[in-house]
Amino acid sequence: MRSKLFVPGSRPELFDKAFRSAADAVSFDLEDAVAPDRKAEARANVAEALGGAFAGARKTTIVRVNGFESGHFEADIEAVAGPGLNVVNIPKVEGADAIKRASERLAGLERSRGLDRPIGILANIETPRGVRFAAEIALADPRIVGLQIGFGDLFEPYGIARTNRTALDVIRLSVRLAAAEARLPAYDGAFVGVHDDEAFRTEAEQARELGLAGKSCIHPRQVPLANLVFSPTAVEIKKARKIAAAGAEMHRRGVGAFTLEGVMVDEPFIARARALLAAAERNGDGV
Amino acid sequence: MRSKLFVPGSRPELFDKAFRSAADAVSFDLEDAVAPDRKAEARANVAEALGGAFAGARKTTIVRVNGFESGHFEADIEAVAGPGLNVVNIPKVEGADAIKRASERLAGLERSRGLDRPIGILANIETPRGVRFAAEIALADPRIVGLQIGFGDLFEPYGIARTNRTALDVIRLSVRLAAAEARLPAYDGAFVGVHDDEAFRTEAEQARELGLAGKSCIHPRQVPLANLVFSPTAVEIKKARKIAAAGAEMHRRGVGAFTLEGVMVDEPFIARARALLAAAERNGDGV
């Protein structure tokens, strides 16, 4: 999921455009983008979309539900759990227990509705406590498909400047390493400057350096930028092919580490090269 | 507490000047600034000052006592606990248990002395273990009023350069997030270059970017700089007013998120704007 396009559940007139975008995933929002008195309406809109016109779309479908404490969580997942839903995105996750309970609830809905594919959970890490327990959260349940950073909730209430690069990168690295313990991807948060493509792209590039796999988009114009930044480049693919080939040859010859163009290469580098080639293939980057 | 001015307990001739300074808080030091053989004298000086001439001053009064393991802790708090003391600052805190014991001791003194206002605890995070357990410390007891970073003890014995910006900011962010779990403020450490106002101000500005609420001052000349940096600016106040107003209007109209001058605004941003306006009002910045 290089790009995940948000669309407010209360604005069904935007759904079609979101589905026709190049985003790897569409994320219907029932939480912060929907005012309290429109939650029920938004829920119904999203349930209809997932069951109807877009049911067969080749896109990962995500619904950002309201949090465990909101009083809306149960109604949200009951409304949207169905064959058209891939992933439930849960906000402000702070520990493993809540994830396990949510997973059981989803399992119950899957059974009662005869769903043959498990619904994944994308856990938002967007509170100080969530950051502290990010690894436990990633490891909590096989249903977890990744960790999603939320910078707004994490920084704004505590006066941490969104422009402080160290703060951004420390959180990115923490969440990346937490996800890595469970062999899961981690995703960068949304960027609030809707019309500032350059700043969006810079943020995406910084996120990619820290090993993040994609970025939330709050406007369709951000989607191609995310897809571009989070795809392997031609140079990277070429280099990865070279390392993978040399690694295979060296394995045949019984050597553990070798020097390639002045750089020592051993197992972790060969593993990385293979992972990059696999990602390129998934994106159809003609490996 | 934008500024907290340190004054050695062994130098009572400086107390008056400290109280007449613009510092939000005066912190009498019984620990590192006082040599072992002058602890008793310093303790008596501070007890006298808190009970006497300065008892009615409109300033937060803090005493930095000696640590739990020092052999001086009990005598320190017994000497200074009284109606003139607002906060005990405890050095090198490393876990929740010691805080709970200190809190019980303070409760005992409050009862036996008929104090009608609880004495707060400002916990110093200034050891590697303290950083690791900073969130547990912040959450340990309702008496905790904040976390205070100490860079000297944290960096010097381990050869970490005080000039390494990443090291400073990582610790600031860690301690800020730990305090945030308990909805508490966190404060930046002292800056040792007594005559270098520009460097002090730069450090304060960096600390503010990471969400810290104030900074220790070891010289009166640093106080106005800290007060300036940790107060909201006119531009920030203006912007916060705009966000708060738009947020109120959008709530009325049943919208959850909106775009203001090209930036998406939702709940955490509105909460931040309100917190900034409240801080400005406390400082008397004419909101």
Place this chain on the structure above:
Amino acid sequence: MRSKLFVPGSRPELFDKAFRSAADAVSFDLEDAVAPDRKAEARANVAEALGGAFAGARKTTIVRVNGFESGHFEADIEAVAGPGLNVVNIPKVEGADAIKRASERLAGLERSRGLDRPIGILANIETPRGVRFAAEIALADPRIVGLQIGFGDLFEPYGIARTNRTALDVIRLSVRLAAAEARLPAYDGAFVGVHDDEAFRTEAEQARELGLAGKSCIHPRQVPLANLVFSPTAVEIKKARKIAAAGAEMHRRGVGAFTLEGVMVDEPFIARARALLAAAERNGDGV
């Protein structure tokens, strides 16, 4: 151990040169540099070297064994434990329990072989889980002599760019603080650009700023660079002498903190000055 020179156990023709180098320590590698079908051969080479020609060399001798899960760990330590071995370097350590088991195994070998000096353990922190539990690992057993960062395994499989300075420094600081809890040194990872002396030196200088004590070398040309960077400079020694002397004088006069050339100095600074002078003496830097 400012410099620790790696030499593949499968290449005995390099051992002599490694021993004659200026490296503070020689680390024989049985792990990543040795292909699976050459493990037994490498093990025998190293055992012979430690028991033979190099047994009396004035160098710290280290063997990087294969990890606990590799199936080679037992055979490795049985082959190399002897009077010629100072330290076992264990890769991918992720918790205290495995360290305790390894320590017991080494104790058994020491008893049965009548060794009169305990073999140390240098624990590699090179997985996301290892970073999370680095302090527990450092504190796990008195046999631990330090923590060793491994950036290749930590970053490559998760797509984290080795060029991201923040990522490097955050890990360095985390591991330094973890080691500090057990009063142990921490060491920077290898740098893979074999011929790029300038970049090696830059990395070493960055590591030293974060309080690391030395750096792995994968080529003999890196050894003098590491020795240089991780030795105190003449300026540092001069300044440390001044602080230590002033500290002693101030202690005599019963003062806890003082100002030296515009900078406030108290206990942690005096402790640091003394530690630096001790390190300089160990290196023979003519204190």
